[in-house]
Amino acid sequence: MNTNWLRRLLGDRDSLPSAGRRRPSFRPYLENLESRLVPAIMPTDLTTGLTPTNLVQTLVGTGVTFSNVTYKGTNTSSAKFTGGMPSIGFDAGIILSTGLADSVVGPNKSTGTSKGLGTPGDTDLDAIIAPAKTNDATVLEFDFVPKGTVLKFNFVFGSDEYNEFVSSFNDVFAFFLNNKNVALLPGTNTPVSIKNVNLNTNSQFFRNNALPGDVSPATPPLLDIECDGLTTVLTVTASVNPNVTNHIKLAIADAVELA
Template sequence: MLKNHVLKKLKSTASIAIAFFICIPLAIPQNYTSNAMQDFESKRTLAQKPQMQISSVDEIDDITVEDSEKGNTYIRVADLNEQSAEDIVSQIMGDGVEINEVRYFGTSESAGTFETDDPNTIGFSNGIVLSSGNVKYIDGPNSDSGVTYENMTGGDEYLDLLIPGYTTYDSTVLEFDFTPNENTLSFEYVFSSEEYNEFVGSDYNDVFGFFLNGENIALIPDSNKAVAINNVNNGYKEDFSESEDYYDEEYAPTNPQYFRDNTDGHLNTEMDGLTTVLTAKASVNVGKVNTIRLAIADAGDEILDSNVFIKAASFTAVESDVVQFSSKGFDCSEDEGYATITVERSGNADSIVEVSYYTQSGSADSGVDYSSASGTLTFAPGVTSKTFKIQLLDDDMTEGSETVNIFLKEASGNAFIGQNIQAKLYIEDNDAQTDSPAEKTVVWDKMDEVPTNKNFVIKFNMEIDPETVTSDNFYVTDSAGDIISGINPEIAFNNLSVIMKPEGYFSYNSGSTYFLNIGSAVKTSSGKSLGQLVKMQFTTSDLTN
C-alpha cells in the first residue's frame, strides 16, 4: 500500500554515536507498532542529526491510497502484470543495437512502461520506468509528502559498491546483453525521488546506476561523479528551532542546472524532485556482446521511493569520436623537468575535435612540486594522438611519490570524453629514502572533512587475490603511526574493490588526522604485486557540524 508519513513535530536528545553508513536501530517505545513508521522515524532522525534519537513524536498521519487511483491520470503506466521484461526492453531500443538476452530481478509492480500527454512532466512523453517502489505511484498530482511501497526484494551488490557501508533494499534490476554495430552507446534518462529535498546533504540517498560491462555510466556531464541526490540538487535548509537542541542545517546547491524541484507540485508527478533529461554515453565493443545492468534501490532502509525513466527508442549505437587519456596513470621523476601526458582519439577521426584539460593537486602541491597546467588540444582530421606537458619542480625534501590529478572536459563536435576522463600523474621522489625499493611509498590524495563514520572503497584496475586482502595489507593508522584496531578490509563480490569497514559501534575522533595504508604485498589474481606502500592522509569532521 501507499503510505504517506508527515512528521509534524520532532523533539530529540543527543544519545547515540553512529559507527558506519548503515541504518542503526534506534530505541522506539513498544507501543509504536507500525514497522513503516519506525523505519521512517529512524531514517529521518539519522539523516537530520545523526547522533540523535527520537524521544517523542506528537503527530503522524498514515494515509492509505488505493492502487487504482494511481497510474491512470496524468501519467499512464503499464507494469509487468501486463507485459514482459522483454517487452519493456523493446520499448527503448533504437538504431544500431541487437538484443541478445534479457534478465529481470524485481517485482511485477516495480518496472513498466509509461506515457504522458505532457512531455514536460518527466522530460519526454514515453519510455520505461524502474522503481524502488511501485511504478504506478509516479503519477500525479504530488499530493503526498513521502511515498513508500516496499517491494521486499532485497538489495543489489553493484549498487552497494556505490554507497559503501550501506545496505540496499527494494532493488529493481533490468539487465540485458546487446550487440552494437557502432562504437558508442547513448540513451536519455531522468532520475526522480521522494527523498528530495529533505535528504539532500544527508547520509541517506537512494541509489541507481547503469553498469555497462561493469562500469557505472550514469554520470554528471563532463565528470566521473555518479548522478545522485547529493550530487544533483537545489540545496536544502531545515530549521529545527522547536527542537530541544536548536540548530539549523543548510546545504548549498550542487549541480542545480540538472535539477527540477517539484515540492510545490507544479509537475503532475508524485515525485518531489527530478533531474533534467540527461544522456548516458559510453564506448562499447563493436560487433561483440556487451552487457548493461540498469538498477535502482532504496538505501539504508525501505522508506521513500525513487525512480529512473529511460526515453523510448533512445537506446542507440552511433559512430562517435572518443577522446580520453591514453592511460589512467602516468609516471615520472621529479628531476625530469616535465611530464608528458597523452590524450588519444578513436573513431572515424575525420573532423576537427577539441578537448580541454586542467590539473588539480593531489598529494603534490602546485607551485612546490609542479606547476598547474590547463589548455585546449586540437585534433586535426586524421590525428589520433596529442600530448601536453606539466612542469615538474624538483625539491630537496624526502617525501615519497606524490600525485597530481588531471582532467578532460568540453569535447567538441560529435566527440565525447571516454571513461579515462581523469588520470593521475605519479611524481617519484628522487631524494634519498630510507625505504627499500620493495617498500617504496606513494602518497595518495589528501581528504579533508571526512565523516567520523566513513567507510572507504578502494578500487583496483585488476582483480585482487582475496588471500592478500588482510588487515596486514589494509589498515588505518593515527598521526602517531599506531594502528587503529577494529577496521577490517572486506573484498567486494567482483574482486575489484576493497571496503574498509569498522566493526561494531566505531567512530573516528572528530578533527583528527589518520592514514589509510595499502601494503606492497597486495597481489592481483595473476600474482602481480602492488610493490609499493600507498598512504592516504585524511582528516575527520563531526557529521553534525
C-alpha cells in the same frame, strides 16, 4: 544505439540507451490527465502481462539484437510509459522503481506515496555509495550486439525523498555498460543519487517539485508528477564494442547510511 531512464526514465527511442522506519522510495522517471489538455504519464507495469523482454524492446527499439534478459524486482516495480514529455522531458520509455512504478502519476499530492519492495539490495550499487547498503532494488540486465561504436541515452532520476531526506538517505541509480557505470553527471565521474543532485549540490541538474509545507517547497506551478524532486534530462554518450556482445545492467535501489 541510444537509451534513456531509462527510455526510460530511461527515455526516447533514439536513446538505448530498508530497515526500520519505511521511507518514501525513489524512482528513475517519467503525468496525470485530470482535466488537462496535455497527455498524462501512463505507466503499464508487469501485472498486465508485460514482460522484462518487452521493457528491453522498449529501450532498444527495432534493429538491435538482444538476449539473456534477466530481471530482479516485483511485477509492480517496473513499467513502460507514455505521456512523459511535459513533466520529465521525453515522451516514452520505461520506469524502474524501488516502490510502485505507477505511483509516479501526478499531480504531486504527498511527500511519500510509494511502498518499499521488501527485496534485497544490489552489490554493485552498494559499491557506489559505500559504506551505505542498499535494499528494495529493481534490476534489469541484458546482452546486446550493436552495429555502431557509440551508445547514447537520456535518463531522469526522481525521488519522493527530496528534500527532507537528502542528508539521511542516499538512494541511487546506475547504468552499467560492460561493468562500468556510465550514468554520471555530465563532465564528471559523479554517480546519480539524491546526495549528489539536490537543491544545494549540482543544483543545475535538479528540478524541485516539493509541496507547500515540505522542506524547501517548489515555486508553483508544480510538475505533473508525484516525485518531490527529479533531475533534468541527463544525456550520456558511451563507447560500445561493435558487432560483438555487450552487456547492460540498469539498477536502482533505496539506501540508508550506516551508523
